[in-house]
Amino acid sequence: MAKVRTRFAPSPTGFMHIGNLRTCLYAYLFAKKNDGAFVLRIEDTDRERYVEGAVDVIYSTLAKAGITHDEGPDKDGGYGPYIQSQRKSLYLDYAKELVEKGGAYYCFCDKERLDSLKDGNGVAKYDKHCLSLSKEEVQRRIDAKQPYVIRQNIPSDGASEYDDMVFGHISVPNEDMEDGVLIKSDGMPTYNFANVVDDHLMAINYVIRGVEYLSSTPKYNLMYDAFGWERPHYMHLSPIMKDAQRKLSKRYGDANFEDFLAKGYLPEAIVNYIALLGWSPKGNEEKLSMNQLVEQFDVDGISKSPSIFDEAKMRWLNGEYIKQMSVEDFVKAATPYFEESKAAGKYDYSELAKLLIPRVEILSEIPDKINFLEEFGEYDVTMFEHKKMKITKEIALANLKTVRQDFAEEEDWSDTALKARGMALAEKTGCKSGQIFLPLRLALTGVATTPGGATEMAQLLGKQESLRRLDFSIDLLERNI
């Protein structure tokens, strides 16, 4: 059996869209799963859409995502060149060969005639007008430098069929397919043609791409047949949606890999999540490494219907990845976010990391979670009221005063020492420990949720600052009771 070869063929138009990345990922997983090769081809024939530097974005995205191509512009595997614009010389000859074989023909119709074919809805289907031109007539016009295109010759009746690996049997009536342009009047191939030629020349035997090609694939197959080439297997993938009717797209923003990285998502988590969007593993485990994905990837698990992108779930998954990070790795990844917080440079990042790791889902939450360290002032004292804990503002105030007095004597301003003091106070006053610690935590931070308990926060702030804040809060409470 021939070695499996899949490809990812992006256009260098800017950032990597999440949907594209998923297609890429599946092509990669399928190749690796089957000990095959995954090739990267750059489709840059459309000069108008070309964006400078976009090829580098593709490389860096693949690298960050952990997807390694076996062949590509930077890795010759003997099937190059891998950049379509460098291949343009070979398409015309293949088109001519196809004309010889009856799969295509020259067309000299001008725009006016083409427009005249349009129906009430502005939809036109080419009428094969030039198919009837004799060989001599065609030659005469070419010699006369009359502009021409080369069109595919599609049978006018019957149906074309194939079996898609995810959608099953697909059958399209031939009369619904147009004799599309293969070679444009400027001599350049259209995507439809270049794709077929390239895939064949690069020995791609598993074509994995978006569903938008599902119903045009019979056209491609007709070309393979006319050339006498072996048809590849096809795997079409349903789109990722923003909601039930809108596709996730650049137009709606935040759909690029880079955007998610900037929001503090880990590349492994993004890859893991999108792998699960449209494919499900046999088992119930959802947190899967790239190796596990390769191992478990299976066409059976690919779903046919579009799936809606759920950032909440990706967020959760990202949190799972963060919980498994070492303090060192977390500090490394989180440093930019520490730096942009108000606490930048004033605290030991490793200490912050220990507190933050189990409490952060995406890295960009960090500044908000630690800003209280440097930002403290008037806050809403109703926070002190806690029904279940039986805490009122009065009780909070009383306990805070006791704590203030007691803690002032403590020399060892550490979490453990302060915790012991707090517990002792609770016992002495007959309070529940929570009645001591909840008000303390609030009084020290002024915010409802903190990255740790009261004494941890106290240790972080240091004795002087802690006492200052306690005084402030006691005063605040007295004024608002």
Next chain:
RNA sequence: GGCUCCAUGGUCAAGCGGUCAAGACAUCGCCCUUUCACGGCGGUAACUCGGGUUCGAUUCCCGAUGGAGUCACCA
């Protein structure tokens, strides 16, 4: 509009003729706790609608409805 597909909770989804219809996220409640988190336990929540086929349909067939894709000298 023609053509090609698709259809299980709010979301991702398992299921592939007989199940009290998995699991995860989200949500809600309880527990743990030192208050914040983490964690543990539990709850709410789904087979789009009609016809068939069958002893029996979420599952197979047809239709309706809804949704997606496609109908370029763009990829």
